Amino acid sequence: MNLKGRDFLKLLDFTPEEIGYMLDLAADLKEKKKKGILTRWHEGKNVALIFEKTSTRTRCSFEVAAHDLGMGTTYLDPSGSQIGKKESIADTARVLSGMYEGIEYRGFGQDIVEELAKYAKVPVWNGLTNEFHPTQMLADLLTIREHFGYLENIHFTYMGDARYNMGNSLMVACAKMGMHFTACTAEKYFPDRRLVEECREIARNTGATITLTEDVEAGARGADVIYTDVWVSMGEPDEIWEERIRELSPYQVNRKVMELAGKKAVFMHCLPAFHDLNTKTGKEISEKFGIAEMEVTDEVFESEASIVFEEAENRMHTIKAVMAATLGVPDGCDARR
Numbered sequence: 001m002n003l004k005g006r007d008f009l010k011l012l013d014f015t016p017e018e019i020g021y022m023l024d025l026a027a028d029l030k031e032k033k034k035k036g037i038l039t040r041w042h043e044g045k046n047v048a049l050i051f052e053k054t055s056t057r058t059r060c061s062f063e064v065a066a067h068d069l070g071m072g073t074t075y076l077d078p079s080g081s082q083i084g085k086k087e088s089i090a091d092t093a094r095v096l097s098g099m100y101e102g103i104e105y106r107g108f109g110q111d112i113v114e115e116l117a118k119y120a121k122v123p124v125w126n127g128l129t130n131e132f133h134p135t136q137m138l139a140d141l142l143t144i145r146e147h148f149g150y151l152e153n154i155h156f157t158y159m160g161d162a163r164y165n166m167g168n169s170l171m172v173a174c175a176k177m178g179m180h181f182t183a184c185t186a187e188k189y190f191p192d193r194r195l196v197e198e199c200r201e202i203a204r205n206t207g208a209t210i211t212l213t214e215d216v217e218a219g220a221r222g223a224d225v226i227y228t229d230v231w232v233s234m235g236e237p238d239e240i241w242e243e244r245i246r247e248l249s250p251y252q253v254n255r256k257v258m259e260l261a262g263k264k265a266v267f268m269h270c271l272p273a274f275h276d277l278n279t280k281t282g283k284e285i286s287e288k289f290g291i292a293e294m295e296v297t298d299e300v301f302e303s304e305a306s307i308v309f310e311e312a313e314n315r316m317h318t319i320k321a322v323m324a325a326t327l328g329v330p331d332g333c334d335a336r337r
Contacts, residue, residue, distance in 0.1 A: 004328040007117040026321035040070030045101040052107030065320035093119035123326040138318035152178040157223040175199040178206040184219025220260035275301040
């Protein structure tokens with residue numbers, strides 16, 4: 001398997017075998033790190049990290065992963081880059097290609113990262129766009145595989161707002177890897193119809209299924225994985241918060257949902273989560289809307305079924321695998337399991 005020189009923009013661009021290869025490589029890199037085995041395969045190289053949207057896990061994952069591979073990083077926060085403002089995306093891509101061996105982008109439209117990749121002469125990695133979040137998907141798939149020992153035929157239920165990057169990407173990941181994906185939410189929050197049909201076409205070749213339901217009992221019963229994400233992005237107006245809380249509260253992940261899924265089920269979340277009042281945002285939500293928990297209860301978040309922190313750690317291992325694979329894995333270091 002040779003992915004050297006490839007961009008990593010969305011899982012739709014990769015075959016199940018290529019995705020499996022990156023998961024194998026991530027597992028191998030994780031094992032090496034736990035054993036203290038150095039993997040400085042790209043000593044002396046440098047990567048640019050463009051963050052138009054800030055992040056804890058994505059930034060830390062890319063910086064630690066790059067360091068482990070022997071690379072330096074330059075972090076460009078929302079005020080540190082002229083991309084799309086004083087300098088076009090195409091010009092930015094060509095400038096950075098002359099200084100760096102790889103470019104990460106986390107920000108807004110998928111069209112931005114696609115244009116970066118079009119003009120860059122080095123691999124471009126999608127750290128998150130409005131439409132897709134592929135690095136999170138590899139972390140989620142690795143975490144599920146570690147827990148259950150396999151991916152094929154896993155029953156996966158996503159609850160909440162499934163219209164954007166997380167709902168889209170999880171549906172694609174499940175379709176690619178032969179998993180049974182269910183979006184359990186109000187109809188207006190279902191994923192884009194065209195993407196649903198594209199995933200169903202993929203599923204015909206992988207044995208996956210795609211189900212959309214408003215019925216919590218039908219969506220949660222017998223699920224292996226229950227997954228959710230925040231309902232509202234920061235900065236959105238109060239009326240949006242009110243609407244989402246009202247319409248999505250029936251799809252909160254709580255004890256009843258986990259009991260419907262069964263004792264073997266695990267809970268996952270890409271984080272951060274609004275599960276208590278121990279954050280400034282949590283307190284503000286409570287004061288405005290009179291709730292102490294939102295998309296998941298603290299009881300579930302802190303339960304033995306919750307594997308959210310294993311999932312968070314795996315962001316780093318899988319991002320390291322993406323960078324290593326697309327920059328080139330040295331001979332004799334290939335992960336094949």
